[in-house]
Amino acid sequence: MQPIRVLIAKPGLDGHDRGAKVVARALRDAGMEVIYTGLFQSVAAIVKTAIEDDVDVIGLSILSGTHVPLTRDLMQTLQESGVVDKMVVVGGSIPPRDIPLLTEMGVRKVFPVGTPLQDIVESLQREVLDKH
Amino acid sequence: MTATAQQIEEARKRWQAEHFSAKHLDVATTDSGLDVDILYTPANLEQTDYLQAIGFPGEYPFTRGVYASMYRGRLWTMRQYAGFGTAEESNARYKLLLSQGQTGLSVAFDLPTQLGYDSDNPLARQDVGRVGVAVDTVRDVEALFDGIALDRVSTNLTINSPAAILLAMYLVVGEKQGIAIEELRGTVQNDILKEYLARKTYIFPPQPSLRLTADVIAFCSERMPYFNPISITGYHTREAGANAIQEGAYTMSAAIAYTREVLARGIDVDSFARQLSFHFSTSRDFFEEIAKIRACRRLWARIMRDTFGAKDPNSLKMRFFNGGNGSWLTAREPLNNIVRATLQCLAGVLAGAQACHVPAYDEAYAIPSEDSARLSLRTQQIVAYESGVTRTVDPLGGSFYVESLTDRIEEKIKQLIDQIDDQGGLIASIERGEPQREILAQAYETQKRVSTGQSVIVGVNVFADEGEAQPIELQEPDPSVAERQIVRLNQIRAQRDDEAVQQALARLRSAAASEENIMPSTIAAVRACASIGEMVGAMEEVFGRYKEPADV
Numbered sequence: 306m307q308p309i310r311v312l313i314a315k316p317g318l319d320g321h322d323r324g325a326k327v328v329a330r331a332l333r334d335a336g337m338e339v340i341y342t343g344l345f346q347s348v349a350a351i352v353k354t355a356i357e358d359d360v361d362v363i364g365l366s367i368l369s370g371t372h373v374p375l376t377r378d379l380m381q382t383l384q385e386s387g388v389v390d391k392m393v394v395v396g397g398s399i400p401p402r403d404i405p406l407l408t409e410m411g412v413r414k415v416f417p418v419g420t421p422l423q424d425i426v427e428s429l430q431r432e433v434l435d436k437h
Numbered sequence: 438m439t440a441t442a443q444q445i446e447e448a449r450k451r452w453q454a455e456h457f458s459a460k461h462l463d464v465a466t467t468d469s470g471l472d473v474d475i476l477y478t479p480a481n482l483e484q485t486d487y488l489q490a491i492g493f494p495g496e497y498p499f500t501r502g503v504y505a506s507m508y509r510g511r512l513w514t515m516r517q518y519a520g521f522g523t524a525e526e527s528n529a530r531y532k533l534l535l536s537q538g539q540t541g542l543s544v545a546f547d548l549p550t551q552l553g554y555d556s557d558n559p560l561a562r563q564d565v566g567r568v569g570v571a572v573d574t575v576r577d578v579e580a581l582f583d584g585i586a587l588d589r590v591s592t593n594l595t596i597n598s599p600a601a602i603l604l605a606m607y608l609v610v611g612e613k614q615g616i617a618i619e620e621l622r623g624t625v626q627n628d629i630l631k632e633y634l635a636r637k638t639y640i641f642p643p644q645p646s647l648r649l650t651a652d653v654i655a656f657c658s659e660r661m662p663y664f665n666p667i668s669i670t671g672y673h674t675r676e677a678g679a680n681a682i683q684e685g686a687y688t689m690s691a692a693i694a695y696t697r698e699v700l701a702r703g704i705d706v707d708s709f710a711r712q713l714s715f716h717f718s719t720s721r722d723f724f725e726e727i728a729k730i731r732a733c734r735r736l737w738a739r740i741m742r743d744t745f746g747a748k749d750p751n752s753l754k755m756r757f758f759n760g761g762n763g764s765w766l767t768a769r770e771p772l773n774n775i776v777r778a779t780l781q782c783l784a785g786v787l788a789g790a791q792a793c794h795v796p797a798y799d800e801a802y803a804i805p806s807e808d809s810a811r812l813s814l815r816t817q818q819i820v821a822y823e824s825g826v827t828r829t830v831d832p833l834g835g836s837f838y839v840e841s842l843t844d845r846i847e848e849k850i851k852q853l854i855d856q857i858d859d860q861g862g863l864i865a866s867i868e869r870g871e872p873q874r875e876i877l878a879q880a881y882e883t884q885k886r887v888s889t890g891q892s893v894i895v896g897v898n899v900f901a902d903e904g905e906a907q908p909i910e911l912q913e914p915d916p917s918v919a920e921r922q923i924v925r926l927n928q929i930r931a932q933r934d935d936e937a938v939q940q941a942l943a944r945l946r947s948a949a950a951s952e953e954n955i956m957p958s959t960i961a962a963v964r965a966c967a968s969i970g971e972m973v974g975a976m977e978e979v980f981g982r983y984k985e986p987a988d989v
Contacts, residue, residue, distance in 0.1 A: 313989075318548035318564045320637025323677050323764070326877050327884050329989040343987030344637055345552075347560070369548060370803060370914055371563040400802040400911050418801050419768045419897060422888045 309337045309433045310360040314351040315344045316379070319369035324396060324418065328364065331422040332429065348378040352386055360391065361433050367397040368418070373406055380410045392432055396420065442483035449478050468722035469680035471845055477837030485840060490735070494789075494830045496750075498738040500731050500843065501831040502789040503754040508827035512540075514792035515817045516593055516758065520545035520570035521804055522918050523925070524580035527570040531585060533807065539814050541792060543593040544581070545569035545804075546603070551638040553599050553973030556922040566918035568804060569595075573926045573968045578606040579613060587611045591622040593668065593758065593792070598640035600627035601653050601955050602972050605963040608661075624665035624714055624758070627653050630691040631670050633867045633985065635677035635876065640973060643864055645980040649955055651698040656956040658699075658709035665714040665756075667695060672760050674872075675718040678880025681729040682846060686853035687872055688715065689736055690863040693854070696745055697862075706745045710752035714791075719784040720762040721777070724839055725846065730757065730788035731839070732847035736854075758792040759785030766800045770896035771909050774798035779816050786820055787833055793817055799909055806912040870988060877989070926968065933966040941965040942975045949979040 313329045315322060322344060333339045340358050342351060355363050367375060376395055383391065395407055396416035404415045414428050440448070453462075457475070465473040474481075485491065492498060495505030504510060517534055519542075520527045531542055546569040549561035555573050556565045565571050572578060582592075587610070596603040604625045611621050629646040632639040639646065650667065657666035671679075671688035679687065692713065699709055717733070719726040737755035741747040761781030766774040775798045782795045795813040797805035805813065821827060833839045857866050866872050886892035893899050941962040948958040955976075962972050 318552055318554075318561065320548075322637060323877075323880050326989045327678075327881050330877075330881050331884070333989075339989065341987050341989045343985065345560075369564060370567045374563045398802055401906055401908075402911070417768050421898075422884055 309362065309429060310340070310358065311337050311362040311364055311429065312340050312342065312351070312355050312358060312360040313364045313366060314342045314346055314354075315366055316346050316348055316351060316375045317367065317369060317371050318345060319367055319371070320344055321368040321397075322366070324368065325364075325366035328366070328396065328422065328425060331426060335426040335430070337429070348375065348382050351379065352382045352388065355391055356386065356388060362392045362394060362429055365393070365395045365397075367395065367399075370398065372397060372399055373403055376407055376410055376412060380412075394429070396425070442480045445478050446480040449476065449480060452476075467681070467725040467842070468720065469682045469725060469846070469849075471725070471842070471849070477841055479837060481837050481841040485844065490844070491834060491840065497742070497753060498735045499754055500735045501834045503734070503756055503791070505830075507789060507830040508786075508821075509830065512821050512827065513786065513790050514541040514591065515539050515814060515821075516541035516543045516792045516794055517810060517813055518543040518545050518595065518760070518794050519805070519810060520547075521568070521912070522566040522915055523571055523922055524577045526566075526915075528581055528583055528585070530807070530810070531581075534810065534814060535585070535590065537811055537814055538818060541591045541593065542585070543794060544595060546594075546596055547571045548638070550603075550969060551596060551598065553640045553969055553977070555968045555970030556919060556926055558970060562919055565922055567914060571918065571922045572603070572606070573922065573970070574929050574966050575606045575609050575963050576925075576929055576966065578603070578610050582610055582614075586616075587614055588616045588620050588622070591624070593624040593626070595626050597626050597629055597632050597636070597638060598646065599969060599973055600625045601649055601959045602963065602969055604653060604666075605956065605960040609960065609963050618660055619662060621661055622663045624668050625653065626670065626716070627667040628670045628691065628716075630694060630863060630867060631673050631687070633983075634674050634687060634872055635679075636673040637985075639983050639985075641976065641980040642983045643867060645949075646983075647694070647698055647864065650695060651702065652955045654695065654699050654709055654712070655702060655704060656954055657712055658704065662712075665712055666709075667712075668714045668716045668758060669695065670716040672716050672718040674876060675720060675762060676764050677876050678764075678883060679876045680879055681720070681722070681725050682849045682853060683872075683875060683879065684718065685729050685733050685736075685846070685850040686857065687863065688717070689733060689740065689850065689854050690857045692737065693740065693744075693858070694863045700745070706741070706747045707749040707752050710741055710745070710747050711749060711754070715755055715757040716760065717757050717785075717788075718760055718762045719781045719788070721765050721780070723780060723784050724842060726781075726784045727788045727833060728839055728842035728846050729850075730759075730785075731843045732850055734789070735843075736847055736850060756791045758794070759788065759790035760794040761785070761796045763796045763800045765894070766796060766798070767894060767897050768801035769906060770902065771798050771801065772907065773896050774800065775812065775816070778813065779820070782816055782820050783824070783826070786826060789831060799911055802909075803911045806910055808910060870986065874988070929966055930968075937965045938962075938967050938971070941967055942971055945972060946975040946978060949976045
């Protein structure tokens, strides 16, 4: 079986990258192929990378309170680009009230700060397996 | 006759043998991995010469504090980091906090401001006024401090890459309030090196950034005697995952790098060293945090005296602002964070902080609400006015454990400083990406320890309540902020003298390209009402914009 391919992305101006990098390492240690965008990415650039690198999962990491508008932008851009095969997950400082908003947009999983690494790994393994 | 160290050590061994079998004595370590004995006695301090190594508060080597009377003379400054929305909303929050007894301000700027983008820049749109206040021109800073006397309240400007610009705005606003530049009190963070290490709001590459940092230090040493032109910061490296030893060593190494940069301009060490200030984090290992800060204070005094030849005692004093560590605050059972933050605050106070910030209990979710911000201030006030810890200077001084840990952590920090120095200093290390990798490795290690339960977090991986999370009131983001801010920016652009702005920007560009201090031309551009995006843009044409390698 092909390893799961994940794009870990930092959209917007948020420089908090501890979570993104730690999760990237955990996913890699679990056998996934992980691409990290680096900081300050536009949504368009993230979508472009996701398509070019043919990833299964796009993981947005946002700790600046901008998760709702940025995720909405991403979902729209994916739709406009005709991308339907990528699973989107979001992690960061996400208040409980915003989780339904994100899932309604089509986000498969939300990982607020403090989510155990193992839960993230297992969740991606399960969800991607379901999809295939 | 009192017992000798040898007698005490023998008695200790007897005590240990009588009370414990080997299995009771599992190895314990501090959070940064130093071994901890079950008991400390005077024998642990046998090699410590009290007068040389510990001494008296307000005197070299300042282990016990930088001022003789410490909190008996004056309490620390209570300075909660705050800012959101537009200047008006932040001004209202500052006035609320000041009316509740806060004694200083710490301004949080939004990310576009920190990264040098105007609010109408398409890259900035979603981030305007989110994690701090939106500032485009000096008019915003004027509104931010409306009704707040800048000679009465000291302010910490948490700004780094565009530090020169915000300092210029601050002093122009002070001037409008009728306060001479020489009288202004406060701090500009202006610590660019930790931006590459951890905080990531860099704009320009390291070398030109370092020059700007030194420009601000040189300017303040000449013109602003009561102003701290830099706050050399371990706080963010810690938040990014560094342990206490790394935090201490990277902070000291940065301080060494800045000092060398200013000295290289032929400026006398005693004319600026007294204005260097520091910013540390207190995390969860209570005594280790205190030991770390006491160790750094002693190290800095020795480095300043012995390496840089400082003679003025004020040059040797490591004055610091303490912030409680946010990365251990939890989203689950958020009220538990109030207790964590209280311990962090107490650690900062017992370490002798000159100013404190207490993180808000809702930090894992959002920027502080009015209630959580007030509670953070109340936490400081309860420690200050109810606990009695302020009655004597350095109450932990002489503790067998704390003094012993101070010695050992100092040695570890010193080793890492020397190692960085042997490899060409902190700037070269940053350019090679070494400390960034070390911090990430430590962050990953910490997270794995939490995942496996080796590192305990109450309410998360032990005693976890599986029920629904407790609902708490959160600060609601205002979706109209960006629009309102852009309207204001456009009005200012329409009213100002365009030709004057263009001339000021041209002058700023040529100052950036020369070796001239950046401050005078920055002040002129600020007076002409140039925006941050325009001023940073002018500098960027000369310096370029930094892009870090996307390593994981």
